Amino acid sequence: MNRSDPTPRSFSTDQLRSALGDVVAPARTDYLSDIVEQAARTRQRAAWTFPDRWFSVDISMRRHGVPGAAIVFVVVSLLVALLAGAIYVGSQTRHAPLPLRPEAWSRIQIESPSITGRVASLAVSPHGLLAAVGGDEPTHLEVSTDGRTWTPVPDDRIPRLSNDGAFGMPFVMGTDHGFLMMQLNTIWSSEDGIDWQPLAGETTDPDLSRGGPDAATAGGPGLVGVGGAQAWSSVDGSDWTSAEVPSLPAEVRARPESEPYVAMNGIAASGDDLIAWGLAEVSSEDDRDAHRVVPLLWKSHDGRTWADAVAADMESVTAVTGGPFGFVATGTAGSAAAIWRSDDGGAWERVDGRAFAGYMLEASVATDAGYVVVGSDGLCNATSCPDREMVIWTSPDGRAWSRVPSVDLFTGARAYGARAWGTSFVILGASDGKPAIWISGSP
Amino acid sequence: MDQHRLFDRASRGDHDAFGVLVGGHLARLDAAARLILRDPELARDAVQEATLRAWKNLRGLRDPDRLGAWLHRLTVNACLDIARKRRGRSFEVELTSLNDAPVPDPTSRVADMLYVERMLAGVDPAQRAVVVLHYYLDLTLPETAAMLGIPVGTAKSRLNRALDAMRIAVADEDESSVSTTARERFA
Numbered sequence: 053m054n055r056s057d058p059t060p061r062s063f064s065t066d067q068l069r070s071a072l073g074d075v076v077a078p079a080r081t082d083y084l085s086d087i088v089e090q091a092a093r094t095r096q097r098a099a100w101t102f103p104d105r106w107f108s109v110d111i112s113m114r115r116h117g118v119p120g121a122a123i124v125f126v127v128v129s130l131l132v133a134l135l136a137g138a139i140y141v142g143s144q145t146r147h148a149p150l151p152l153r154p155e156a157w158s159r160i161q162i163e164s165p166s167i168t169g170r171v172a173s174l175a176v177s178p179h180g181l182l183a184a185v186g187g188d189e190p191t192h193l194e195v196s197t198d199g200r201t202w203t204p205v206p207d208d209r210i211p212r213l214s215n216d217g218a219f220g221m222p223f224v225m226g227t228d229h230g231f232l233m234m235q236l237n238t239i240w241s242s243e244d245g246i247d248w249q250p251l252a253g254e255t256t257d258p259d260l261s262r263g264g265p266d267a268a269t270a271g272g273p274g275l276v277g278v279g280g281a282q283a284w285s286s287v288d289g290s291d292w293t294s295a296e297v298p299s300l301p302a303e304v305r306a307r308p309e310s311e312p313y314v315a316m317n318g319i320a321a322s323g324d325d326l327i328a329w330g331l332a333e334v335s336s337e338d339d340r341d342a343h344r345v346v347p348l349l350w351k352s353h354d355g356r357t358w359a360d361a362v363a364a365d366m367e368s369v370t371a372v373t374g375g376p377f378g379f380v381a382t383g384t385a386g387s388a389a390a391i392w393r394s395d396d397g398g399a400w401e402r403v404d405g406r407a408f409a410g411y412m413l414e415a416s417v418a419t420d421a422g423y424v425v426v427g428s429d430g431l432c433n434a435t436s437c438p439d440r441e442m443v444i445w446t447s448p449d450g451r452a453w454s455r456v457p458s459v460d461l462f463t464g465a466r467a468y469g470a471r472a473w474g475t476s477f478v479i480l481g482a483s484d485g486k487p488a489i490w491i492s493g494s495p
Numbered sequence: 496m497d498q499h500r501l502f503d504r505a506s507r508g509d510h511d512a513f514g515v516l517v518g519g520h521l522a523r524l525d526a527a528a529r530l531i532l533r534d535p536e537l538a539r540d541a542v543q544e545a546t547l548r549a550w551k552n553l554r555g556l557r558d559p560d561r562l563g564a565w566l567h568r569l570t571v572n573a574c575l576d577i578a579r580k581r582r583g584r585s586f587e588v589e590l591t592s593l594n595d596a597p598v599p600d601p602t603s604r605v606a607d608m609l610y611v612e613r614m615l616a617g618v619d620p621a622q623r624a625v626v627v628l629h630y631y632l633d634l635t636l637p638e639t640a641a642m643l644g645i646p647v648g649t650a651k652s653r654l655n656r657a658l659d660a661m662r663i664a665v666a667d668e669d670e671s672s673v674s675t676t677a678r679e680r681f682a
Contacts, residue, residue, distance in 0.1 A: 089516035
């Protein structure tokens with residue numbers, strides 16, 4: 053049988069079920085004792101920390117129901133007080149130093165209907181913060197004016213979202229007027245993060261018929277976005293124009309068995325320069341069942357035309373951010389964590405990586421004060437690591453890096469991204485399997 | 496022992512009772528993870544990650560009858576998490592000795608298995624997850640969509656794309672034929 057030229061076959065449901073069962077036969081249960089030992093070493097969460105049990109309200113009912121008037125009153129009063137505080141704090145112009153010490157960081161866990169979950173995406177706007185929270189329950193949105201207190205957006209106010217963590221978590225971004233949310237070829241807008249309206253989609257915009265942005269940023273004519281193997285630009289998010297993108301590397305185009313998997317995962321701006329990053333998966337030359345990753349890095353000045361900008365020594369690119377000294381990219385080189393910097397995204401210079409040896413770099417962000425890169429303890433295996441530690445490095449210029457000392461605040465944590473909020477750095481992710489963010493200083 | 500009593504004991508910190516509860520599901524959890532990740536070690540990691548999460552948060556589960564479905568959901572999400580993380584690095588997939596075996600009678604069960612195994616390698620983990628949930632774990636499409644947290648239409652199109660990519664046509668696809676609920680199947 054040759055996968056490059058397979059003859060289509062017809063299966064009955066039972067036949068396919070049996071074949072799948074045969075693929076994984078015989079059954080394997082030999083590590084049950086490991087599971088039990090692991091449980092014996094791990095403390096369970098106390099019952100009172102599950103609000104759904106505490107209030108004796110069924111999760112599904114609470115998620116779709118209307119909160120009681122008293123709770124609404126208390127929450128609204130709290131929000132008003134916090135909003136007043138946030139406006140006062142926001143009016144004080146000052147420059148915060150880089151958060152070099154653990155004391156500069158605080159962790160905020162976002163209570164979620166999910167038993168477990170993470171903050172998958174976070175947006176900053178003049179209205180405050182919006183978080184897309186997902187996990188083992190369908191994705192939902194939370195809003196906050198101060199980053200400390202979060203209020204869930206009622207499910208009946210938002211479009212149906214996905215929690216398909218591998219490919220479909222919604223992306224949210226802030227604008228001068230509010231928020232945008234992107235998923236499944238559709239872009240929604242909201243002024244306050246609570247009331248959402250569809251802004252563009254595949255049914256009205258032919259340029260979104262083959263997919264839509266999975267990430268976007270302000271730039272070009274107004275907004276630029278990337279997703280899959282495509283890029284777009286838009287003035288205001290209501291009408292998107294496909295951009296001209298570089299050809300995929302020859303080794304990706306040559307993948308024989310099916311359409312190659314390509315995912316442009318993010319986009320960053322520094323001045324007028326734009327950088328988009330992602331990856332393609334290809335089969336190895338000598339073993340079609342083994343896949344490897346080819347990094348993709350595109351550069352543009354206007355968001356309409358993109359050029360290839362990947363450096364020769366990049367094995368993968370996991371994040372890029374634009375800051376006061378240009379772009380900083382994280383990824384791997386020589387099977388080790390690596391950081392590059394670039395003034396304009398055209399030429400990349402690898403910086404001394406000794407500080408990152410043994411770690412995996414997963415997110416980055418910059419403010420006027422400098423750069424923050426977030427990674428995880430490389431001593432853990434792929435993802436199974438109950439005591440996994442989040443590690444933070446800071447740099448004023450993208451060249452010299454120092455690590456924030458390890459404390460309990462960062463153990464059992466994992467970063468999924470990072471954002472700038474005024475002078476604060478915000479890391480989004482999960483702490484002990486629960487949605488959480490870490491904020492430096494005061495925004 | 497009665498499952499509810501076991502659950503009560505496990506919720507009070509009895510890890511042996513938890514082991515009995517998980518043991519009843521482990522073979523299918525492990526098989527589903529191996530089908531999605533196509534790597535036995537990563538599959539073991541995913542199942543261990545899922546069961547540890549379940550243990551930690553067991554007291555948050557109100558309905559003991561949902562344990563099986565919950566474990567499957569945690570496992571699928573752990574698999575997709577691992578797949579997402581592996582995107583940043585090379586993804587080595589273990590080949591079985593069957594790949595080098597002579598091509599058997601194309602009508603045989605072994606041929607079916609070899610074909611499905613080879614074709615699974617050509618689709619991404621999210622597509623594999625839909626195939627596994629629907630055809631291996633016998634979830635209906637609405638149940639599959641709910642477990643993945645995606646719209647039913649997305650689950651259906653993802654399943655169709657997966658089957659297209661796997662060069663497989665399912666002749667007797669019939670949603671109504673799956674009458675039992677996920678709760679009944681995983682209980």
